[in-house]
Amino acid sequence: MKxxxxxxxxxxxxxxxxxxxxxxxxxxxxxRFAGCDLHCAWCDSREFIDASRVSRWRYEVEPFxxxxxxxxxxxxxxxxxxxxxxxxxxxxxxxxxxxxxxxIQVKPLKxxxxxxxxxxxxxxxxxxxGLPELIREVAPLTDYASVDIKDETAKATEDWRSLVLREVxxxxxxxxxxxxxYAKLVVTSETKVENVRWYAGLLKGLAPLVIQPREPIDxxxxxxxxxxxxxxxxxxxxxxxxxxxxxxYLNVL
Numbered sequence: 661m662k663x664x665x666x667x668x669x670x671x672x673x674x675x676x677x678x679x680x681x682x683x684x685x686x687x688x689x690x691x692r693f694a695g696c697d698l699h700c701a702w703c704d705s706r707e708f709i710d711a712s713r714v715s716r717w718r719y720e721v722e723p724f725x726x727x728x729x730x731x732x733x734x735x736x737x738x739x740x741x742x743x744x745x746x747x748x749x750x751x752x753x754x755x756x757x758x759x760x761x762x763x764i765q766v767k768p769l770k771x772x773x774x775x776x777x778x779x780x781x782x783x784x785x786x787x788x789x790g791l792p793e794l795i796r797e798v799a800p801l802t803d804y805a806s807v808d809i810k811d812e813t814a815k816a817t818e819d820w821r822s823l824v825l826r827e828v829x830x831x832x833x834x835x836x837x838x839x840x841x842y843a844k845l846v847v848t849s850e851t852k853v854e855n856v857r858w859y860a861g862l863l864k865g866l867a868p869l870v871i872q873p874r875e876p877i878d879x880x881x882x883x884x885x886x887x888x889x890x891x892x893x894x895x896x897x898x899x900x901x902x903x904x905x906x907x908x909y910l911n912v913l
Contacts, residue, residue, distance in 0.1 A: 662734035663768045665717035666708045666760060669722050670747040673756065673784075674907030679774040679868035679899070681804055681840035683784055684906075686753035687742050690913070693769070694733070696761040698788055698816040698823075702846065702874045708760045721742035726913065737768065741775055754782040754804060763787055763794040773801040785839075788816070789830035790823050799837035809832050809845045809859050809869070812852065828862045835867060843869045844903060847887055849879045856887050860894035869895060870903035 670692050678684030695711030696703075708714055717735055718728040720743075731739065743754065755776050762769050762785065782803040789795065790806035807830055809857045810816045810823055817823050827843075834841045843863055845856070856871075863869055871888055873879050884902070892900045907913065 661737040661768050661771060663737065663740055663765055664694045664711040664714060664733050664771070665740060666694045666705070666714060667718045667728070668692070668740065668743040668747065669720040669728075669913050671747060671907065671913045673753075674905055674910075674912075675823070675844070675870075675872065675903050676806060676842065677870045677901035677903040679842045679870055679901040680853055681842035681868065682806070682870070683753055683756070683804055683901070687749065687751050687790060688754055688756045688784065689747050689752055690756045690758060691740070691772070693757065693759045693762040693765055695764050696759055696788075697764060698761070698790065698810070700814040700816045700850075702812065702814065705760060711760070720747060723747045723749045733743070737771065745777070745779065752781065754784040756784045756786055758786040761788055761791075763791050763798065766794040766797050768803065770798050774796055777801060785834075787830065789827035792826050792829040792870065795830040796833050799834050799839060802837065802839040803832065804835055805834045805839045805841040806844050807834065807841060807867075809843050809846060809863075811853055813848045813850045815844065820826060824859065824862070828866070831867050840892060841867050844869050844872055845869060846872050846874050846876045847879060847884070849883065851879070851887065853890055856890050858895060859912040860891040864895050868899045870901045872903035872905070875905050888899065
């Protein structure tokens with residue numbers, strides 16, 4: 661079995677804030693898949709969107725050193741497992757599957773998640789959630805999940821509203837399978853209050869929401885707090901939080 665990989669490394673989760681389901685501040689091994697079917701305006705992994713152009717992948721040689729070795733794509737399943745297990749420092753909260761979009765490669769993803777469960781790890785899925793039919797295949801193996809709600813300003817796809825509805829369906833599937841799941845909304849200075857109200861209505865009673873400003877931050881604190889308040893008035897005061905990409909400020913992967 662082969663996978664189109666981007667990288668495997670040891671770090672800690674810098675997103676998610678304090679809402680239930682978040683692994684913020686927890687040590688993780690990150691498994692980044694190449695390839696994504698969306699084209700978000702602020703994607704911070706743009707070099708991995710087109711999997712056909714990712715000719716090699718890298719793995720960290722020693723945990724949290726930032727020293728990497730490279731291997732050609734597609735990667736062999738066993739070498740990915742080896743790259744993950746060599747980075748186990750004994751304090752790993754979970755294995756984070758990210759991208760790109762990991763569910764595009766759902767068959768090898770499912771096998772890899774199953775293998776990690778066998779080895780005693782929890783699985784943390786980071787997904788845009790736009791493919792609920794694929795989410796359904798890995799939901800029983802998922803312990804934690806961060807599912808995007810793509811704001812209109814992301815310009816991820818032409819049918820933006822349909823994408824949001826599919827993302828909410830993915831959250832529902834994961835929750836029903838027993839995963840601790842939260843929704844992540846990246847906002848900008850252009851984000852509309854009425855859209856945030858719509859997202860909040862869809863998520864009410866389903867999953868907590870974190871609101872995360874796009875990097876570099878272009879939204880004022882006053883505006884950010886306004887969006888937070890509007891979501892909280894609909895979802896409840898304990899079901900909304902703020903998230904920032906803290907790992908970037910600390911200059912770690």
